[in-house]
Amino acid sequence: MxxxxxxxxxxxxxxxxxxxxxxxxxxxxxxxxxxxxxxxxxxxxxxxxxxxxxxxxxxxxxxxxxxxxxxxxxxxxxxxxxxxxxxCSHFGHQHPVQMLICENCGSVQEIQSDGVYEELYKQAEEQGFLVSTQTIEAHGRCRDCHI
Ligand SMILES: [Zn+2]
Ligand SMILES: [Zn+2]
CATH class of the missing domain: 1.10.10.10 (Winged helix-like DNA-binding domain superfamily/Winged helix DNA-binding domain)
Known part of the structure; x- marks a missing residue:
């Protein structure tokens, strides 16, 4: 930074x-x-x-x-x-977190998708499960590393 x-x-x-x-x-x-x-x-x-x-x-x-x-x-x-x-790239409030983690260079990019959160929350609710916090970690290769 x-x-x-x-x-x-x-x-x-x-x-x-x-x-x-x-x-x-x-x-x-x-x-x-x-x-x-x-x-x-x-x-x-x-x-x-x-x-x-x-x-x-x-x-x-x-x-x-x-x-x-x-x-x-x-x-x-x-x-x-x-x-x-x-x-956190946009701290100030609590929010659901989705992380894109590069397995090659270790870079971490934070994305925020309310859609992902809502879908997870809805499905959890159907199971009678109450979500308190939610972090999704996706592993893979970033733009610089998958060439
Ligand atoms: Zn954040
Ligand atoms: Zn990378």
């Missing part, structure tokens, strides 16, 4: 935190900035390595607490199948 773009995202996150009365602590902010600079999803331990350059005494719980917070605020999505994290 471009430098200006990640700055804009940090400012947006700061504003939202202020509105919600929650604190974007230095560690949370730092993790957010690292994710904003990444084009791909990144695992917790790689995040920790990067965080250590800014916060030398950072420990795994530092990262996990920051990630929990960022997920609660809807800033970050967890990709369960690869156990990694990616910044």
């Amino acid at each position: 471009l430098k200006n773009e990640s700055k804009r995202l940090v400012t947006k996150a700061e504003k939202l935190c202020e509105q919600r009365g929650v604190r974007l602590t230095p560690a949370r902010r730092e993790v957010f900035e690292i994710l904003a600079a990444e084009a791909n999803a990144i695992g917790a331990y790689d995040l920790l390595d990067k965080l250590k350059t800014a916060v030398p005494n950072a420990k795994p719980p530092t990262i996990y607490r920051a990630l929990d917070f960022l997920q609660e605020q809807g800033f970050v999505h967890k990709i369960t199948s690869s156990n990694s994290y990616v910044l």
Whole structure:
């Protein structure tokens, strides 16, 4: 992500935190900035390595607490199948998530289709199942990799 773009995202996150009365602590902010600079999803331990350059005494719980917070605020999505994290491309509200994950270069693209969500919700309802969150992870090859 471009430098200006990640700055804009940090400012947006700061504003939202202020509105919600929650604190974007230095560690949370730092993790957010690292994710904003990444084009791909990144695992917790790689995040920790990067965080250590800014916060030398950072420990795994530092990262996990920051990630929990960022997920609660809807800033970050967890990709369960690869156990990694990616910044939400349009955070600010909770939404159903569909991820296109490239198996070759690791890029992650977030798409939003209400149609997919509604269909899933409808079919779940028919089974008497109440959906709380929904994340669809599609694996394959991105545009740059399938040539
Ligand atoms: Zn999102
Ligand atoms: Zn790719």
